Amino acid sequence: MRTTADTEPGSANVAVGELGGTPVTRQVLDILVAWGVTRVYCCPGSTEAAMLDAFVGRDDIELVLVSHESTAMAAADAEARLSGRPAVVYVHTNVGLANVLSHLSAARIAYAPVLVLNGLKPSVLAGRDGFTTLPHPDLGLRDLVKWDRVPASADSLPADLERALGIATAEPAGPVWLGLPQELLETTDPVDPRYPRPLPGPRRSRPSRAELRGVADLLTGATRTVLVSGGEVARHGASDLVVALAERLDATVLHEDRRGFERSSYPTRHPSFQGSYDARHPAVANADAVVFVGCQVFREFDVNGGPALPAAARVVHVHVDPSRIGRLHEVDHALVGHTEEVVRDLLDALGPRPATTPARTPAPTSGSGPSLSPHGSPAHRDLTGWVRPLVESLTGDENYVIDATTAGPALLGALPQTRPDQVLTTSSGSLGWGLGAAIGVALAQPERRVLAFLGDGVFQFGLPALWTAQRYRAQVTFVVLNNEAFAAVGLALGRFGGEAVRRGDWLGTDLSGPHLAQIAGGFGLHSERVLTPDGVGAAIGRASQPRGPSLVELMTSAKEE
């Protein structure tokens, strides 16, 4: 893992005969590599020299430079989701940390094991209120990470780093934070040779026999079962097993409610699939059993408790995170454990389909999209003319990222989802996540192009990501649905029904003005603006040609002729 460099003796700081950095920063990278980390998303500052220098000349781990920390955070979140391994962000002091917090909430919700390394000024400066120090440099982390620590010394750093990676990846997985004071990174003391240590094996929990038996009995007795498939099914590689479970139970399958949707988990072309969860969905209304597998139940937006649970059905919730069970609604049965293990256990407990039962294919309902969105609005309907040619222009094999507040539901219902994780999105409400996330997806799966569907408000939040996309030639087509508005704010004003509605003065919503394709061109991307839906197909085709990123701006605000 280490290489002996043939350079001349270096400065006093640097151990001779190794590559760059210091013994401890080289060891940090060795530990990350041992955990399968191949890149670190970094927006550096002047405290990071000893760490940056350690990357020089290494070919087993890459520093991916970003021009704003928010890009790094979203990219790492997406990469961790796709790889299932820890992904790493490195940011500079409290001002850098502040800029990851918004997207850190997205990683937290998605159980993404992201390690946030945070270069800190030398500890002695903090006590003296030095430059970019705070008494409590961890800002608002306590709600956003599973674990946070500043190592007490350089000696304890490797163990703390391995602990951080272990805790991030232990189920339920999630982000962690490690503060790295400059003096620890710059010490030239020799390091403890026991690190990196052998990786821990997988630790997957399963529910008890009695709990499994109870659910299996319920499902054996049920005749109208609905399976609701959530993002944890994809994260735990259980999609094929959930398909098998649906077939075994003759179940109708729905995706989880869009407010909690994080990632594709069930093939939408499978005959059992019938759209998104909604209490008014006919399959739900008629069900005698509903099994939520790896879902949030639910992510509540308004003070309405989120979607209702069906009154007439028995409800089962399968999740790896025991604290997620019963948060909003009591359920009849809970199975806590790793999704793949639980579904396999359930299939075993159910046994093979009785020979006397004919296979039943659920009657498809009209369309596969979430046609009954409780937050429907004119903005959604107007997009139909744009979404159809957009979807027709796809090969169906790309990866998709959605970060579009009012356009999201229509896209989520229309995009092909033949693979787990083919669509990634966030239920965090953190605007701009999608630009960085698309880069993370592109770097993690370079063989496929990514299409990132963005609102125009979102686009401005994530703008600096275009620089990183271009620098690393990320195979991303950014597709901006430009309605020239914070349309969600307009919807809220509409629901409020006050003076804004009476006067037609939609204050705080008008984002018109910028030419987003031209802005993207300034970053070096192939880009074009499309004024009518009939131009979509060709534009998407042209945008797929260049090796590297591109942008297509769809002027959905344009008046229809």
Next chain:
Amino acid sequence: MRTTADTEPGSANVAVGELGGTPVTRQVLDILVAWGVTRVYCCPGSTEAAMLDAFVGRDDIELVLVSHESTAMAAADAEARLSGRPAVVYVHTNVGLANVLSHLSAARIAYAPVLVLNGLKPSVLAGRDGFTTLPHPDLGLRDLVKWDRVPASADSLPADLERALGIATAEPAGPVWLGLPQELLETTDPVDPRYPRPLPGPRRSRPSRAELRGVADLLTGATRTVLVSGGEVARHGASDLVVALAERLDATVLHEDRRGFERSSYPTRHPSFQGSYDARHPAVANADAVVFVGCQVFREFDVNGGPALPAAARVVHVHVDPSRIGRLHEVDHALVGHTEEVVRDLLDALGPRPATTPARTPAPTSGSGPSLSPHGSPAHRDLTGWVRPLVESLTGDENYVIDATTAGPALLGALPQTRPDQVLTTSSGSLGWGLGAAIGVALAQPERRVLAFLGDGVFQFGLPALWTAQRYRAQVTFVVLNNEAFAAVGLALGRFGGEAVRRGDWLGTDLSGPHLAQIAGGFGLHSERVLTPDGVGAAIGRASQPRGPSLVELMTSAKEE
């Protein structure tokens, strides 16, 4: 203050016969107006409808829409610095709050009384982990604000709001935070008619007679006095008094160390002015008394204690914030109080200049800039050719904002500073602050053009501010010194002296690629790129013509011919 609207009866939510919003949100605006607030910088979300609606039809307070919260925060900071009154930011839930934290640290350091209003989801959602809620929605505020609160009820909201404004403006001033759960804003209960209450009068503290006498005696006995003028001199309107004090004492005047510089406080063309504080400055080395007036002493960057205090001189520190005295260095005398009051007291205690003493004009040293920067680097020297024509192209009457990490010192030394607050900058390390700050300056003082000097790294951090600048036709010329690098990171790698230096592989520093003028053009700004210093003057001239913002990109990275 209130207007009766002649609209039809509205929805159930809205009281009839008033303007928009609810009684409580109308009262919130009334209270802000009573405190002299004329605009609220806002990046809204769907929780803000009742507040947004209250702005509709009002002509005494304006909502300034921003496309990223960081713009709002920096603009409010700058406005508060110039007006001396509270400035207000309104952001959406924890994801919006996260995006102000970095620049909130800038406001905190600058004693800017910014009120951060933070729309929160209905309180009941937080207990159920609803959309954009956190158990502790205040994130990392405890180190960044003087006071933070979520009102217990709509009844207590007006008192809490006035308390927030009172605490923000009480000396030492600083930012405060008020969380506003949606249900409080949407209640239709009548409000307490006692609000807004009469404003409190000014409360300015002064040091004791004995302390003043001690310092006056010291200064009467001193013959080689240095006055160091800091940002608090400007904030408290004491610049003219400090000039008088300098003349009374025949003192050499220096600006505070650039690491702690926040705002112009002393006219650089005054004969007593001789550059920035540095322990090696001849006037400091020879001084028998050094008086720091309204300075940070100091903002430490490296573990070196910051600039040294002169060993041979007695040291006096005047500051309104008692917690700032002696943080880094013990001083001989401290005078805690409002800067204007303290300097006036000192002048009184000193009495008129003795008739026997001839006025002494300090011999000017070579140049007025901070020529002895401890962080000098090739990057600074290379800029001379660019900074000279840049400064020559100015009228000298504009306002200036500096947010440029490696170019900052050269600019700070070269720009005219004839008025207090003519130059604003930040010692927070929060990149991108300058773009929003320039907007705040332009809106607060629309009669003068603002030139905002930015690094290219900084520019990417603050990009969305261009949208707000264009929308509000802010009279700002953004001047980007594009060295195509995170040059400060390069300097740090150079100081570290490791593998990066040996290989010339300046990893983590290369920001080349984007055409920043083209990006600005995409936002609708007049913009151009300048390749050689001889093009600077004409470009700045053209950029000053349009009514509204413009951008000039100086390619300082270009090889000199």
